[in-house]
Structure formats: C-alpha cells, structure tokens
Amino acid sequence: MLRAATRVAHHRLERRLGLPGVLRGLDDYRAVLRGMHGFHAPLEEALQAHPGLRAALPDLTARRKLPGLGADLRDLGAPVPARRAPIPDLATTARALGAAYVVEGATLGGAGISRHVRATLPDPAPQAVRFLAPYGGQTGPMWRRFQEALAAHDDDPDETVGAAQETFAALEDWLETEGVLR
Template sequence: MHSQAHDVGAPSLLETLRAGTALLHIALEKRLPFFSEHLDADGYLSLLRAYYGFYAPIEAALYEGDLIPEGFDPQLRVKTPTLVSDLHALGLNDAAIDALPRCTHLPSLDTPAACLGAAYVLEGATLGGQVLRREMARRLGLDADNGGAFLNVYGAETGRRWKDFLDYLARQPMDAQARPCAVDAARSTFSCFEQWLDSQEVLL
C-alpha cells in the first residue's frame, strides 16, 4: 500500500500555477493591443477573429474529452459561443466564422492534471477581461450587445465563478508527478496562445 505524508509547507496547486506562469502571463499582456492608441474597430475585430481561432479548438479539446476532473461544469465555463455571438454582432455570418483559421498547435491535454493547467489559464483570463471590457467600452463603445460580450463573459458572476474555480482546484488531489504536468500545460497554453496570436498578426 502506497501512502504519502502531506507536506503542510508545500505550496498549493494555485500558488504553483501562478508562479509557473507569471512571466509568460506578463509577457503576453504587454503584447496585447487593447490599450494601444492605434487599436480601432477593425483591429478589434481582427483580435476577436484570432481569439476565436484559439478558443474554439482548445475548448473542444478540453471539454469534449473525458479527462478533466469531475466537478468542472463545461456548460458554465465554455466561452466559444460568446465569441461567436460577438462575431455575429460585428457582421460575420456563420459561413464566415466557420471559415476562420484555427490553431492546430495546442497544448497536450492528455492527463487530468494537464486539463487543469489549461483550464486555469482560460478561467484566469476572465478576470483580465474585466479591465479590457471597460477600456473597449470607453474607446470603441462596445458592450455585451454589440461585440463586447466575450470580455465580460461571466458578467456579474465573474468573481464568484473564479472563487468557485479556485475551490475546485483546491479539492484536486495532486501528487508530485501530476503537479508539474499541470504547470507545463498551463505554460504551454500561454505559449501556444501567444504564438497563435502572433501568427495572426494581432500582437504588438
């Protein structure tokens, strides 16, 4: 029988994920053009098209598999439909959206730990979206009805859903082998996302 003493001094999974992705997070934020004086309506549409090209395949990989640990409700967390609604509001029809390029270089989501790492990045992005939403409303007049819903995808539930996700993370048993896997997947999610946005020429 295998047993392992719990190290009360060990960092939590959340702390490990934060530390492991901090530099990648900062680097990507610096390149996003939401606060650039040159970003206009066309540039915003290009950004959303690129976001869709990443979110659609990674959410499909994450939620259509059966590896993400129990307790995570994809119906509450999926963001691609909101991106589709925004693209519709900005003038794209279903055929145009279906024709958008999609990222094929995705993180490997082949273990429960890897799925948790990717989910951490996608869920954490909802917090940053609050700041971006206010900026896009001020500068481009965007709101939930005319193309800005993705930046406020959870609306008034943003804070509670983030807390619920952190509680969910804290309940996941993670051994010494699984934890690095979660961090690697989170880092890979950041890297793949930045490389994809770069390939779509929407970054600074």
C-alpha cells in the same frame, strides 16, 4: 504556485497583446477576437470533451466562451474564422486543468478590457463583449470555484504547470501567426 510559475509567460503575452491600449477601433477589436477564436475553438472543444475535467469542474458547460465569441464576431460584421490553432496535449486531468487555468484567468482581465471597449469603441462594439465578460457579475465567484477545483485536483502539479505554460506559449505563437501581437 501556478500563478507564480506562469507569471513570466502571462506578463509577456499580456505585454505583447497590449490590451486594451491597442484597441483603437473596430478593425483592431475584430482582429483580436478573430485571433482568439482560432485558438479558443479547438481548445474549448478539447476541454469540454475531457472526462476528467468534466468531473473536476461540474459547471464546465457554463464556462464555454465560444458561443459569446461567435456572437461578438457576428455583431461586429466579422466572419467566424475557420483557421484553428494547434493546442497543447491535454491527455491528463492535470494538463486539462493547466490549460483551463489560462482560459479562466483571462476572464479576470477581460472584465476590465470590456469596460474599455464599452467606453471607447463605436457601435456595435459596446454590445459585443460577451467573450471578454462571459460571466458578467459572476466573474469573481466563477474564478473562486475554479481555484477550489484546481486545489482539490492537485494530483500532479508539475503537469498542471507545464500545460499552463504550454498553453500561454501556444496562444502567443498563434496570435503572432495571426498578426495580432505587437
């Protein structure tokens, strides 16, 4: 249900972001990672601090993306941006799960994009893919565990869907503001 309910927002963001095709060089890759950092920093901090989400996802700490994202930026010689995006309301566990769905779902596409970066961009980009492929060979199992947690905590599906849609919209707005979208 969540996938179907967010399909339009997901495809729109994906189309506007244009990955991996827009990654023609290191400057393009740096710009995308800087934009992602500005959004993921406040969102991940809020998700990590959410007690209901911690209970729903016991492996929440292992799902952190910011350390890898910061390391990727440093490897590419780019400063970690200080600007931070506004994020959706995460007042309930259902809403936190909706936002987490967007972040976790991105890891599936990120694996393919990381292969493109490794194959086409010059050094040091091939090593700077921790954000795109944070789970390595565990992407599939991590996604399945997330889906199980989502199904087990399906108390308010309307809130979950609403938060996921708002998260896609907030990410799109932020990346537009940062000049990352086409």
